[in-house]
Amino acid sequence: MRPLAPLTYLVRNAGKTIPLIGVIVLAVLLVCGIISLINSIPLSIRVIYSYNKEFLGVSPRGDPTQTPRIVADIKKNSPIPVERAIICRATTNQVKSIVGKWPFVVVGLGQEDMIWYLRRQLSKGLEGRMPTPGAPEALVSKPVARNLSLGIGSVLLSPDSNESYSPMPVKVVGIADTDRWLMFTSIEYQQENHSPPIDLAMIFAKDVQQQAKLDLWAEAHFKGQRAQLWAYHQIEKNTQEMFATLYQILNVVIGTLALVITIMMGMLMNIYQSQRLVEFGLLQAIGYTKKQLLRRVLIESVVVVIAGWIIGMVVGYGLLILAQKLMMEPKSFALNPADPTAFAYTIPIPFAILVVAIATVVLRFRSFDPVGIVERRLV
Amino acid sequence: MIRARSASLVYQDHGRDVFACRDIDLEVRENEFLGILGPSGSGKSSLLYLLSGLKTPTSGDITLGDRSLASMSDEERSRLRLSEFGFVFQQPYLLGYLSALENIVIADPHGSNPKAEASQMLARLGMAEKAHRQPHELSGGERQRVCVARALLGSPKVIFADEPTAALDHVNGAAVVELLNTLRGNGSLVMVTHDESMLGAADRIVRLADGVLVQALG
Numbered sequence: 001m002r003p004l005a006p007l008t009y010l011v012r013n014a015g016k017t018i019p020l021i022g023v024i025v026l027a028v029l030l031v032c033g034i035i036s037l038i039n040s041i042p043l044s045i046r047v048i049y050s051y052n053k054e055f056l057g058v059s060p061r062g063d064p065t066q067t068p069r070i071v072a073d074i075k076k077n078s079p080i081p082v083e084r085a086i087i088c089r090a091t092t093n094q095v096k097s098i099v100g101k102w103p104f105v106v107v108g109l110g111q112e113d114m115i116w117y118l119r120r121q122l123s124k125g126l127e128g129r130m131p132t133p134g135a136p137e138a139l140v141s142k143p144v145a146r147n148l149s150l151g152i153g154s155v156l157l158s159p160d161s162n163e164s165y166s167p168m169p170v171k172v173v174g175i176a177d178t179d180r181w182l183m184f185t186s187i188e189y190q191q192e193n194h195s196p197p198i199d200l201a202m203i204f205a206k207d208v209q210q211q212a213k214l215d216l217w218a219e220a221h222f223k224g225q226r227a228q229l230w231a232y233h234q235i236e237k238n239t240q241e242m243f244a245t246l247y248q249i250l251n252v253v254i255g256t257l258a259l260v261i262t263i264m265m266g267m268l269m270n271i272y273q274s275q276r277l278v279e280f281g282l283l284q285a286i287g288y289t290k291k292q293l294l295r296r297v298l299i300e301s302v303v304v305v306i307a308g309w310i311i312g313m314v315v316g317y318g319l320l321i322l323a324q325k326l327m328m329e330p331k332s333f334a335l336n337p338a339d340p341t342a343f344a345y346t347i348p349i350p351f352a353i354l355v356v357a358i359a360t361v362v363l364r365f366r367s368f369d370p371v372g373i374v375e376r377r378l379v
Numbered sequence: 380m381i382r383a384r385s386a387s388l389v390y391q392d393h394g395r396d397v398f399a400c401r402d403i404d405l406e407v408r409e410n411e412f413l414g415i416l417g418p419s420g421s422g423k424s425s426l427l428y429l430l431s432g433l434k435t436p437t438s439g440d441i442t443l444g445d446r447s448l449a450s451m452s453d454e455e456r457s458r459l460r461l462s463e464f465g466f467v468f469q470q471p472y473l474l475g476y477l478s479a480l481e482n483i484v485i486a487d488p489h490g491s492n493p494k495a496e497a498s499q500m501l502a503r504l505g506m507a508e509k510a511h512r513q514p515h516e517l518s519g520g521e522r523q524r525v526c527v528a529r530a531l532l533g534s535p536k537v538i539f540a541d542e543p544t545a546a547l548d549h550v551n552g553a554a555v556v557e558l559l560n561t562l563r564g565n566g567s568l569v570m571v572t573h574d575e576s577m578l579g580a581a582d583r584i585v586r587l588a589d590g591v592l593v594q595a596l597g
Contacts, residue, residue, distance in 0.1 A: 003474075003481035004488070012476040282472045285433060286486055286529070287461025289454045371433050374468045374541070375424065 006299040024308025032316040035342035047334040057230030067199040081206040089190035106183040108190030128174035134188040139174040141182040143332040266356030281373020309350040381407040386439035399425035414578035422590035432456040465530030465538040471522035473514040480510040487533035500528040520551035540570040
């Protein structure tokens with residue numbers, strides 16, 4: 001290692017270098033952690049309600065007898081082939097998220113429809129059995145079971161619960177092996193025990209990739225008519241609108257945080273370089289140019305900042321994986337440890353720190369007099 | 380070789396001109412040991428800084444051969460100091476994170492084999508076994524000897540020594556001066572001191588008082 005190579009100083013003064021890198025690591029960690037956790041909320045919405053990507057939900061407004069007419073209308077006029085239309089009933093339940101409870105639908109399906117629908121929702125198998133028609137029995141998917149801590153025999157709906165009400169305790173008899181969030185009972189049970197007595201329709205495109213096209217067509221087709229639609233793109237749109245303001249506030253918070261970190265780091269870098277005035281004075285006195293010294297200091301700063309940023313991202317990724325495994329996954333909470341937005345938010349940090357560090361060093365070097373150092377006037 | 384012509388260096392002190400050096404005419408000849416003697420505050424260090432290009436004169440000129448140091452850019456003067464001059468300062472300044480050997484090597488970054496030359500230099504100074512010690516593991520005298528080795532590396536044309544014995548006792552100080560004088564080869568040695576006893580081997584001595592050359596001997 002050359003004596004005046006930037007790495008020589010950094011490695012041999014690890015006691016000074018590591019805290020500097022540590023501060024940048026913490027800053028990056030803080031920013032990517034906050035963004036990842038905030039992003040986990042809309043991500044949870046997308047994950048929990050992703051079952052709706054598979055079908056278009058339709059219910060009549062005002063006249064509950066109109067469901068068959070609406071289904072016939074869709075089958076006749078749909079621009080893309082419809083594979084299946086399932087008539088179902090629904091009641092509400094709740095699931096847990098990191099920001100509280102969210103509504104979730106318990107779908108009442110016929111036995112044959114339930115089997116077909118499970119396949120459509122990518123179920124690879126079933127622990128337990130299907131609910132018996134008319135019996136107070138339920139089937140849930142694995143994420144729901146984890147989220148609500150349910151096993152075979154657990155109660156999903158009960159007469160004592162305001163949010164998960166059913167006149168009889170509805171017990172889980174089966175757990176489907178799919179990543180989609182699902183809750184079912186038999187349609188017969190809901191017809192006998194739940195209100196309102198409205199038949200809903202689930203319309204499935206033949207090609208899943210074209211489901212969104214069917215959804216958009218139905219929205220335009222039934223505009224102003226007495227039909228209510230539930231489509232995944234509505235969830236996406238509502239989520240984006242709901243979080244737009246939050247992200248604006250978040251941008252201000254992260255911006256302020258980045259500014260504070262930058263000013264703090266700029267001051268730290270300045271102190272760090274000030275401690276080396278004797279070194280700079282000596283080197284300039286014996287013949288090193290200001291440009292050479294400046295270049296060396298800048299390379300050192302770049303190495304420190306980039307190292308801090310990279311380590312921060314790696315440690316951040318590692319900690320987010322840990323948080324996902326230990327805190328989120330057991331409750332099926334969604335978190336993306338490799339969230340590109342979260343890491344993109346950290347990019348301004350090293351640049352801002354570098355700009356401040358470089359500016360302070362350049363200003364210092366402009367008025368730097370090596371004679372003052374070797375004469376001990378400035379130390 | 381280096382010539383000062385009516386060179387003056389003026390500092391501003393609360394709006395008042397203070398002459399650190401006034402109208403100095405002096406030549407540093409090839410291969411000579413020139414002593415600059417004077418009491419504290421007489422301007423001898425300022426004269427050394429002018430001759431070595433660390434400061435530029437407020438008026439007059441300093442030339443190396445036919446090149447005017449004042450007309451050079453800051454960067455050119457720096458390069459000149461690194462390639463042609465060696466320096467020993469009052470305090471034995473060494474970089475704390477480098478070994479004795481590395482502290483010497485930094486004076487000749489473009490040399491063909493500065494490490495080998497620095498090792499030889501340390502051996503000649505009787506410090507071969509301390510080549511890999513850090514500065515804090517060396518005594519004051521040893522540190523100044525490392526500074527001497529640094530100044531001598533690359534066989535500079537002129538070695539400037541600014542009170543190199545100030546931080547040492549008399550014995551160590553005399554040893555350092557002797558080393559500088561015997562190891563400088565064909566280079567000139569310009570040494571500033573207030574202690575005349577250190578200039579016993581000088582070819583020429585000039586005296587300064589209040590920034591003015593008052594006497595030249597030899």
